[in-house]
Structures are given as C-alpha cells and as structure tokens.
Amino acid sequence: MAAPVKIGDILKARGLINDKKLDIALIQSKITGDLLGDVLVKLGFLSAKERGQILAEQSGIEFVDLDEYVISEDALRLVPKDVAEKNQFIPLDLEDGKVSIGITEPGNIKAIDTVTRITKKQAKMYIVDRDAYYDAMEKAYYFLENPVYQQMEKIVKDIQTTGSPTGNDIVSMTDMLIVEGIRNNATDIHFAPTADVTQVFYRIDGVLQFGHCLPKSIHIGIVSRIKILSHLDIAETRLPQDGAFTFVFLNKGYDIRVSTIPTIYGENVVMRVLSGKGTLLRMEALGFDPGDTQNIRSLFQKPFGVILITGPTGSGKTTTLYSALREVNILERNVLTVEDPVEYKLSFIRQTQVLERAGYDFALAGRNFMRQDPDVILLGEIRDEETAKIAIRASITGHLVITTLHTNDAVTSIPRLIDLNVDKYLMSSSLLAIVAQRLLRKICSFCKVEYELDDQEAAVLREYGVTATKAFKGTGCAKCNNTGYAGRTVIGEILVIDDEIKQMIYEGASAPAIKERAIQKGMRPLKNHAVRKVVEGITTVEEVLRVAG
Numbered sequence: 001m002a003a004p005v006k007i008g009d010i011l012k013a014r015g016l017i018n019d020k021k022l023d024i025a026l027i028q029s030k031i032t033g034d035l036l037g038d039v040l041v042k043l044g045f046l047s048a049k050e051r052g053q054i055l056a057e058q059s060g061i062e063f064v065d066l067d068e069y070v071i072s073e074d075a076l077r078l079v080p081k082d083v084a085e086k087n088q089f090i091p092l093d094l095e096d097g098k099v100s101i102g103i104t105e106p107g108n109i110k111a112i113d114t115v116t117r118i119t120k121k122q123a124k125m126y127i128v129d130r131d132a133y134y135d136a137m138e139k140a141y142y143f144l145e146n147p148v149y150q151q152m153e154k155i156v157k158d159i160q161t162t163g164s165p166t167g168n169d170i171v172s173m174t175d176m177l178i179v180e181g182i183r184n185n186a187t188d189i190h191f192a193p194t195a196d197v198t199q200v201f202y203r204i205d206g207v208l209q210f211g212h213c214l215p216k217s218i219h220i221g222i223v224s225r226i227k228i229l230s231h232l233d234i235a236e237t238r239l240p241q242d243g244a245f246t247f248v249f250l251n252k253g254y255d256i257r258v259s260t261i262p263t264i265y266g267e268n269v270v271m272r273v274l275s276g277k278g279t280l281l282r283m284e285a286l287g288f289d290p291g292d293t294q295n296i297r298s299l300f301q302k303p304f305g306v307i308l309i310t311g312p313t314g315s316g317k318t319t320t321l322y323s324a325l326r327e328v329n330i331l332e333r334n335v336l337t338v339e340d341p342v343e344y345k346l347s348f349i350r351q352t353q354v355l356e357r358a359g360y361d362f363a364l365a366g367r368n369f370m371r372q373d374p375d376v377i378l379l380g381e382i383r384d385e386e387t388a389k390i391a392i393r394a395s396i397t398g399h400l401v402i403t404t405l406h407t408n409d410a411v412t413s414i415p416r417l418i419d420l421n422v423d424k425y426l427m428s429s430s431l432l433a434i435v436a437q438r439l440l441r442k443i444c445s446f447c448k449v450e451y452e453l454d455d456q457e458a459a460v461l462r463e464y465g466v467t468a469t470k471a472f473k474g475t476g477c478a479k480c481n482n483t484g485y486a487g488r489t490v491i492g493e494i495l496v497i498d499d500e501i502k503q504m505i506y507e508g509a510s511a512p513a514i515k516e517r518a519i520q521k522g523m524r525p526l527k528n529h530a531v532r533k534v535v536e537g538i539t540t541v542e543e544v545l546r547v548a549g
C-alpha cells in the first residue's frame, strides 16, 4: 500500500490537507475499504481533478482536462465502448499515427495492450480524472451513435416537405436542442424568433454562439413543449412567464430554468441549464495572483466580519466561494450555507438549498442559522434589504459571513448596500473585504500563435501602461471547437476594508474617492489584472475588451 501513503504526504506537503483531515480519511478508508485518494475526494478534501493532476505528476504522464477537451470521433470509432470501459480508458485523438488515450490510473498496462491490439497502432497515454472519465465516456459515445446535427437536419427537411411539423418532430427537436446545449457545456439556450426563421444560440464560456436555424413553422410547437414541461400557461403568449423543469440525459438530471418574453416575432425563450457540476479547485488554480490568493485565504480565517464576492452572473463567484471555504478549518468551525442551488457538495459543511415555493429563502435561512450554533455562514446572495441586514447582524454577533452581490466592481458594493438601507456605521465596522471578479477565456494551447498587434489593440494595452507590439491568440482548431479558446481564468480586484477605508465609508465618501484611495494603497483594478494576463499570453486583447470593457 505504498501509493496511498504517498498521496497523503504529497497533499500534506502542499498544504492541501492537514494531519486531522488525513486521519479522518484514513479511518474512513479502513471502514469502507476505499482507496485513500478516493476517500479524500468523497470527503471534499481533494477534487477529482486534483487527484488526477497529482497522479499525473507522480507518474510523469501528462494530464488532460476532459472538461476542456474535444474528443476526436475518429479515435472513438477505433475502439468499441464496452472495450474501452472494461479496460478503463477513453480514446482521445489520433496523433502522428498514434492513438492517444486517457487512463485514470497510471499503472493501467492493460489499456495500452488493448489499444495496440485492437487498432494496430501505438498508444500514447494521458491521465484523466475519474469523475470526468465516466461523464466523458457516456457523452462521447452517445454523440458518436446519435449524430444530433444530422438528426436535426432530417427533421428540418421533413418539415419543409410536409409543410408542418408532427408532434414527434417537436418533441425530438426540443430534446435535441437541450442535449446539444449540455454537450457544449452551455449555460443558456436561447430560442429566438425572427421574421422568417427561429434562431438558436448557446452561451458557452460566457459568450453567445450561434447554434441552429429552424423553420418558423416549428416555433410555436417548441415553445408550447417547453411551457408544458415547465408548467407554464400555453395559452398566454402576450405576457412574460418563468418556470423550471428537470431534464434527464444519460441518467443525470439537469435543472432547467425557463423564461419567456413576447417579442414582435413571437415568444422568445431562454433556458438556463444548471448542470449541478460546480468546480472545486485549489485557490491557486483559479487565476488570482499569488498576493491576492494569500489575501483571500487569510480573510477566510477571520473569526467574524463580512466578506463580499461580487460580479455579474457567470463570473465564477461560487467557484471562488467553494475553493476558499474548503480552506476554512471546517473540522473546528461549524459552516452553514444557503445556496440557490447547491452546486458542489462538501462533507462537514451543512449545506441547504433555497426552496422558494416552500418559503425557504436566503432571509429565512439566515435568521434560523443563528440558532444552529454557527461559526461561518454562507448566504448565497444578497438580493434584498432583509438579507443584507441579516448578513451584517450575523457578523456583528461574532460570525464570519460570506456572501455575494451583483455589482460591477468592488467599490460600487458600498453604495449598493447603502441603497439597501444598511447603516453606514454597521457596514463600515463589519465589512472585511470586497472581492470583485470576472472570468476570461484562456487561449487554446493547441492553436496558440503569436501575432502583431494592430494600432487599436496596442492602444488598449498602452492605456494600462503596457507597451507591446505582439500578443497571443488562438487560431481555432478541432480541440477548441474552432473558437481559439479553452477554459477560463479569473481576474479579480480586492478591496480590503482597513481602518482608513472604514472611516471613509462611515463619513459617506463617494465610491470613486474610495476607489482612488484603495488603488493608492495597492488595490489592483480588474482591468489591470486582465491586461497582465494578455502580457502573460493567457488571454487575448479581444477578451479584455469583451469582459473588462
């Protein structure tokens, strides 16, 4: 049993776990018979991805992040699913006559033998994480056997021939639109009628991308289908409505939140897809710079006060919360959360989920948490005056409160809280820090090239004190769906509320004045962080303009 002990040591050396956590995991592994690494993942001390990365380092085999990787169908066709599954590997790609495969355990010799025997080609190995493996296997082979695009085209042709869609056409088309969204990790599916056709868009990595064009004759049918699924009124087409339903795909449930509005060309529908697939990353992996990471880490160790994480929807606030929470000493501090929805389940933390129809919301949870002997309270979001006041009150009575707010930068959270009638004195005495963040798309490493900046781009960088003639971009390849981007990284700014800033808040200083002083004291604004990531070749000027404006 040399390997399990080793993983414990590595994790300890990196500060990922301490002796106490390791002891608890060891006891559990003895009782359940699971490998230590698996128990650590189950307990939430380690994410499956981190486990994969550590295995990769230990074995000297490169790691592939399946969440950011497009698997080649040519490679999949070479190996039947049951064979790959039985031997615990996944075909990834064909590289220079070799078949590359992902394995979950470095010692999997059987996988290599099998690939070589079946394909008559040499195999090249990569390590993949085990959670992502099962998910990727199911999806990859499903789409190989069910070419969604062709099936959609066939339905469109049928409708053109017959003039109108059948009930079956409507049901399958609706399903396929959602399935295609899930396949692309889309957060939103837009179903937008125009004068002549209906266009479908997907929001992927924060950017709207064109998906399909459908004949107008199927529009009303699909809208009705979505309305029936989400218990909305089919007859009401003149007023906005919202609802939700659960969509099951490959044995997994996806919560879909539906919103409709009447436009001049018919009802526009947006479906938000909640995958329930929150990411658990180590603070260092999020994209904050080392100084800010250290800052956030020490903030989360404080005994009381309010930490605000701000940014628009989809800016990675929840991921930052989870990553930071994981480093709170959860064995000695009682952590209670109310979330909407719970995106990642962490052991040792009491997580609850908002249930509006039963009346369980952020405010009700916040009030009742106080009777649960809490140390740390996570309030998913400050949406109204009541939640804001509960957050402040809880912190003043000696608890660490972590919450989020929708504002564009750190400092505008202060006037926002004043708008919510939070007392300036209470605010200034309870706020510890405000972290504002955004997500930028990272350049795809498979098609990254250096190029000459044009005048306009160079001017953008110059505005932030950077003189450069060259930068990087992705040209687009099969690995990144021709977008030139793969994965995302955080840019952040942290406003630490020290005594001087407290005084400014209390005296009612304006947001710009507070911002100016904070920058003098070392706060690095969001845009400067974004520009630095261009210089480092992580992202593009285009992304900086898109996200940080």
Ligand SMILES: [Zn+2]
Pocket (backbone or CB within 6 Å): 444, 445, 446, 447, 448, 474, 475, 476, 477, 478, 479, 480, 481, 482, 484, 485
């Ligand atoms: Zn690429």
